Amino acid sequence: xxxxxxxxxxxxxxxxxxxxxxxxxxxxxxxxxxxxxxxxxxxxxxxxxxxxxxxxxxxxxxxxxxxxxxxxxxxxxxxxxxxxxxxxxxxxxxxxxxxxxxxxxxxxxxxxxxxxxxxxxxxxxxxxxxxxxxxxxxxxxxxxxxxxxxxxxxxxxxxxxxxxxxxxxxxxxxxxxxxxxxxxxxxxxxxxxxxxxxxxxxxxxxxxxxxxxxxxxxxxxxxxxxxxxxxxxxxxxxxxxxxxxxxxxxxxxxxxxxxxxxxxxxxxxxxxxxxxxxxxxxxxxxxxxxxxxxxxxxxxxxxxxxxxxxxxxxxxxxxxxxxxxxxxxxxxxxxxxxxxxxxxxxxxxxxxxxxxxxxxxxxxxxxxxxxxxxxxxxxxxxxxxxxxxxxxxxxxxxxxxxxxxxxxxxxxxxxxxxxxxxxxxxxxxxxxxxxxxxxxxxxxxxxxxxxxxxxxxxxxxxxxxxxxxxxxxxxxxxxxxxxxxxxxxxxxxxxxxxxxxxxxxxxxxxxxxxxxxxxxxxxxxxxxxxxxxxxxxxxxxxxxxxxxxxxxxxxxxxxxxxxxxxxxxxxxxxxxxxxx
Ligand SMILES: [Zn+2]
Numbered sequence: 001x002x003x004x005x006x007x008x009x010x011x012x013x014x015x016x017x018x019x020x021x022x023x024x025x026x027x028x029x030x031x032x033x034x035x036x037x038x039x040x041x042x043x044x045x046x047x048x049x050x051x052x053x054x055x056x057x058x059x060x061x062x063x064x065x066x067x068x069x070x071x072x073x074x075x076x077x078x079x080x081x082x083x084x085x086x087x088x089x090x091x092x093x094x095x096x097x098x099x100x101x102x103x104x105x106x107x108x109x110x111x112x113x114x115x116x117x118x119x120x121x122x123x124x125x126x127x128x129x130x131x132x133x134x135x136x137x138x139x140x141x142x143x144x145x146x147x148x149x150x151x152x153x154x155x156x157x158x159x160x161x162x163x164x165x166x167x168x169x170x171x172x173x174x175x176x177x178x179x180x181x182x183x184x185x186x187x188x189x190x191x192x193x194x195x196x197x198x199x200x201x202x203x204x205x206x207x208x209x210x211x212x213x214x215x216x217x218x219x220x221x222x223x224x225x226x227x228x229x230x231x232x233x234x235x236x237x238x239x240x241x242x243x244x245x246x247x248x249x250x251x252x253x254x255x256x257x258x259x260x261x262x263x264x265x266x267x268x269x270x271x272x273x274x275x276x277x278x279x280x281x282x283x284x285x286x287x288x289x290x291x292x293x294x295x296x297x298x299x300x301x302x303x304x305x306x307x308x309x310x311x312x313x314x315x316x317x318x319x320x321x322x323x324x325x326x327x328x329x330x331x332x333x334x335x336x337x338x339x340x341x342x343x344x345x346x347x348x349x350x351x352x353x354x355x356x357x358x359x360x361x362x363x364x365x366x367x368x369x370x371x372x373x374x375x376x377x378x379x380x381x382x383x384x385x386x387x388x389x390x391x392x393x394x395x396x397x398x399x400x401x402x403x404x405x406x407x408x409x410x411x412x413x414x415x416x417x418x419x420x421x422x423x424x425x426x427x428x429x430x431x432x433x434x435x436x437x438x439x440x441x442x443x444x445x446x447x448x449x450x451x452x453x454x455x456x457x458x459x460x461x462x463x464x465x466x467x468x469x470x471x472x473x474x475x476x477x478x479x480x481x482x483x484x485x486x487x488x489x490x491x492x493x494x495x496x497x498x499x500x501x502x503x504x505x506x507x508x509x510x511x512x513x514x515x516x517x518x519x520x521x522x523x524x525x526x527x528x529x530x531x532x533x534x535x536x537x538x539x540x541x542x543x544x545x546x547x548x549x550x551x552x553x554x555x556x557x558x559x560x561x562x563x564x565x566x567x568x569x570x571x572x573x574x575x576x577x578x579x580x
Pocket of ligand 1: 079080081082083094095096097098099100101102
């Protein structure tokens with residue numbers, strides 16, 4: 001649907017020897033390639049047209065929305081001299097081929113300096129800039145200073161910078177980028193033109209991904225693209241990175257939704273619908289069985305909770321505005337089932353389910369054993385649910401209750417509603433769950449991870465599904481000690497992996513982590529180890545006499561997988577659920 005020549009992607013020479021990650025290959029080179037940032041483009045266009053260009057820009061937004069990329073495009077726009085080298089004013093359409101454009105894209109223009117304030121926070125680091133500002137640019141129209149994560153600067157550094165920002169020489173432009181705008185002093189902010197880079201809507205992201213998959217001649221199911229787009233949470237970079245991984249993971253002709261879900265630790269949505277129906281029907285034992293099974297198959301408890309919340313939201317919307325779409329593919333069997341289910345549930349009970357699930361989500365996220373917290377949340381919800389097991393008969397009881405739902409906390413519900421749930425009285429003791437989960441919640445920072453698998457589990461539990469995929473597929477571990485991790489990044493690893501990992505580990509463990517990159521060595525990635533293990537098991541099974549006999553008898557038969565029933569049954573008892 002898009003015109004590929006006009007998308008403004010970098011024209012890249014084909015280099016077969018080195019794999020070029022999609023995020024880099026399709027990094028936008030001018031404003032036309034920058035999807036979803038129309039407001040910024042409009043404002044800048046006006047400023048350029050009237051010649052009123054700010055001295056300093058502040059780009060804010062969550063990680064992965066393209067702040068650094070945008071900063072470089074602005075630097076190009078300021079300094080482009082056109083293909084014939086004759087343009088004398090900044091242009092909103094940098095040509096991409098003149099010397100300044102090329103040099104800036106490769107981060108090697110002497111007059112365009114990039115600095116990461118996360119690693120250089122002090123006044124001395126800034127002094128270099130302050131002094132350089134006095135001299136005219138060597139060759140460009142403007143000297144451009146790009147300072148990433150500017151909120152990390154120390155107070156003296158900000159003060160030093162402020163003097164320059166108050167009276168900037170006409171040949172200097174600053175472009176700041178930050179994920180935490182509130183940590184930037186107002187005195188600095190007030191001297192910048194601010195742009196809030198927004199997350200890209202899922203639909204928009206899906207279109208973008210589809211276009212790239214098409215260009216790359218990769219076949220991928222639409223549902224798989226949607227799963228990637230949702231997991232990327234509005235970040236084009238993350239989305240491309242995940243698409244990259246999906247391409248590497250998948251050996252078949254078409255990348256399927258199933259393989260993408262497995263990669264992301266997501267759950268088949270029809271399974272979640274089953275689970276939802278059982279929970280709200282008060283069939284606790286069955287529901288817990290489903291949950292365990294999903295977990296054994298590698299689903300993250302947090303992802304399950306998120307899906308349950310999404311289903312609740314979807315059903316509520318279907319209820320108030322029939323024909324609402326989104327969660328399930330239109331026309332699918334699930335969509336029909338969902339509509340059916342929505343008809344049976346009352347709005348008050350759906351709202352209550354939403355509140356309880358939301359509370360459960362936070363508990364799962366913060367618990368040391370997320371699966372346990374998820375079970376507790378489902379049990380609580382089942383006890384408060386109003387869908388009779390035999391369906392059909394929706395009791396007005398809950399609607400009557402619903403008249404004063406805000407009067408009591410959702411967690412108090414089990415005690416006051418009729419326990420219709422079909423569990424043995426032994427487990428009803430768990431109805432006291434709220435207190436226990438409160439305790440679990442207080443353990444915000446868990447023990448330090450000791451293995452890469454621990455970190456993967458942690459990432460899954462905290463809902464960092466993108467990082468989790470990279471941890472499994474792109475990390476050749478060299479060394480891991482508390483507070484220190486060294487690894488060799490795989491060819492598809494995003495450049496931001498080390499930084500992202502350091503930040504997340506700090507958030508999750510409360511301690512500072514030093515993440516070092518190695519050039520060589522390192523163990524096979526977890527994904528590789530898993531594949532090797534599976535191959536070895538298949539090989540071992542193939543050697544068994546009975547299997548050999550079958551293989552001999554049926555030429556062309558092959559072993560596609562080995563299931564270990566015993567291992568699957570003990571898995572739930574383990575914290576990190578070994579794969580089965
Ligand atoms: Zn140019």
